[in-house]
């Protein structure tokens with residue numbers, strides 16, 4: 001009896017210890033799982049990102065920073081935020097350089113009826129009024145310029161480096177070639193080139209559309225006009241050049257910088273109950289390039305993060321930390337919005353504990369790249385990944401880079417854990433920065449399941465921020 005009684009007491013004691021340490025976390029995991037179910041149900045049944053995206057893309061349209069449409073998008077987004085129970089919605093002033101494409105570009109192979117599909121690179125200067133007629137020098141890499149030496153002078157340098165289709169993570173393939181877009185014109189001008197053609201950064205070899213994107217000039221070197229040429233036109237020009245290396249191309253474009261414009265970031269704050277001075281930032285950029293409708297880049301990121309917050313609000317959630325939604329201006333050609341956000345936040349010595357950015361399209365969600373220590377990333381893999389993986393098919397939680405905007409302001413906030421939303425990567429760089437990036441290219445269900453993944457992550461971060469170690 002005595003022994004049994006001791007054993008029973010011991011068992012009860014051990015059980016209470018077990019309750020103290022094990023059951024609560026199991027209960028929490030169960031609560032989290034129930035909450036994620038509710039989030040998915042709300043987003044897939046009643047999500048509003050897709051409807052809002054329709055207005056942004058069809059009624060406002062593309063919106064390069066400094067344009068009237070960009071400011072219209074700012075004011076309209078502010079109105080959307082004001083309809084939700086945020087504690088504060090406001091505009092943050094941002095000064096941006098405004099670049100205007102002007103009249104449509106023309107490029108033709110002289111002496112033939114062959115037109116080439118070209119689009120001025122963002123930030124490029126115009127050609128002279130009568131255009132440029134010149135021979136073309138095709139190279140694959142800027143490093144080839146050296147060996148052509150004096151032969152470059154007076155020519156249009158044409159960089160024709162194919163996309164590496166074997167890379168599944170298309171962002172990596174994009175990154176392999178993108179510096180030739182940004183640095184190319186000045187490199188070519190150093191050798192006396194009169195213009196610069198750049199094979200579009202497209203994942204599709206059959207792509208007839210040129211893809212724009214930012215370029216820049218080095219001080220002290222002549223600024224030459226630069227344009228992206230579609231994959232199909234690049235292949236055509238290359239083939240024609242092989243038969244006739246002396247062929248000439250006529251090229252005219254009208255783009256120019258038009259000075260500085262006052263515009264805004266759009267910000268909404270939802271105050272935390274327990275730790276109101278600890279901030280979680282979520283958002284994406286509201287500007288786009290000046291072609292297409294900026295649907296995947298980045299209408300889905302802005303409308304998606306807003307809808308993630310709406311989802312938590314309608315479920316009656318009360319955040320512990322303050323959550324701040326930011327629509328950044330000017331990610332595409334200057335990142336002035338993110339710079340301004342970082343400056344103000346660091347002046348105020350704000351405590352931004354985490355950030356989520358969505359700027360990789362509105363395709364089916366795959367997961368998040370995480371900028372944090374290896375230990376923290378593996379904690380997240382162990383504790384959160386299982387909640388997403390089986391039911392929701394979201395399984396990528398890997399150490400990686402933040403989005404462009406959070407990366408920029410994050411230089412002043414090195415300890416902030418940053419999450420970069422990663423949807424399926426296969427189709428993004430077929431549409432990116434082209435006429436094809438329109439509302440019709442977005443699928444409602446894919447977009448809303450991305451919203452659910454983002455809202456789920458936001459909820460988990462708010463609940464368990466202090467446990468991540």
Ligand SMILES: [Zn+2]
Pocket residue numbers: 285297298331359
């Ligand atoms: Zn973008």
